[in-house]
Amino acid sequence: MPVYTVHAPVADGTEPRSVTDRFAFIRDGFHFWAFVFGPLWLAWHRLWLALIGYIAVWVGLAVALAQLHVGGGTRFAAMLLFALLMGFEAASLWRWTVSRHKWRQLDVVVADDEETAERRFFDRWAPDRQGLSDDQSGIDRGAPPPTRDIPGQTFSRPPPHRDIIGLFPQPGGSH
Template sequence: MPVYTVHAPPTVNRQPDIAPDRFVFVRDGFYVWAFVLGPLWLLYRRLWLALLGYIALVIALTVVLGAAHSGAGARFAVLLLLATLLGLEAASLRRWTLARRKWRQLDVVIADDTEAAERRFFDRWTRAQPVTAGYQPPVDRGEPPPVRRIPMPSSSLNTDIVGSFPRPGSSR
């Protein structure tokens, strides 16, 4: 099962209110899109320093491999290893960037997918939150209240059908 870390944005002006809709769930594991489209994935996730490091590393490897007169197969293998490394460490790069931006790691959740991770986290998180003053949970009273029966006066309007449709079972 995948492991998710939950990160909360930094509080502005020391406000205790945390906006749960801004929480970020980062899945630990291999990121296929970071492997296939590394620089574009880094741009999409706004990992600027990681993108600069990736570009610098690719340029340095290209210069070193060119100076060593390596063949195209060796260059391909080295860049494939670099892409694999990026796919494996994409979650760590994302967590590192969130930590640099002063996001707090709140919890670690194990779940099948992001939706299940969110449910598990928010179930635990809401149980741990203090109850605000004046709030009382609803009381279960068992049954719904009784319904008042108001007798209707008997008339021909209540028993006969008005219009072109006769009563069922009557003669035509």
């Protein structure tokens, strides 16, 4: 299932909820149209610096292959590999461009398509839904993981203390 990263422009002292129509949902993975039409895909998504880099690398590769007098099959294979690289790295170039414009990543959403990703993100992010779901999105990513104290669940309690095997001291004994 595809993974989407959600990006929002940094608001100038305003609440980020006021710019929700500008949120970007960037699908991770292979982008077929970036593979087939690399420069047009970059221009369509307004990734101008990446487009300049793409053209520079493409021209440099073509000149280097011509100077090395390689055959037509090798040139085709090299350009195909370059296009394949573009297809795989298109989302990374898009995220890099967005981060250069001082956008921030809000969340990561797993969904079948962009519309479902938007729905899942805004369902979690809506203020009236805070704390109503079993979602972990409100957890500080730098904090330790939450404990699972759910009554009746076997995984929520640690296993009982038994003898420890190896070079470790007995539980409850002196160290």
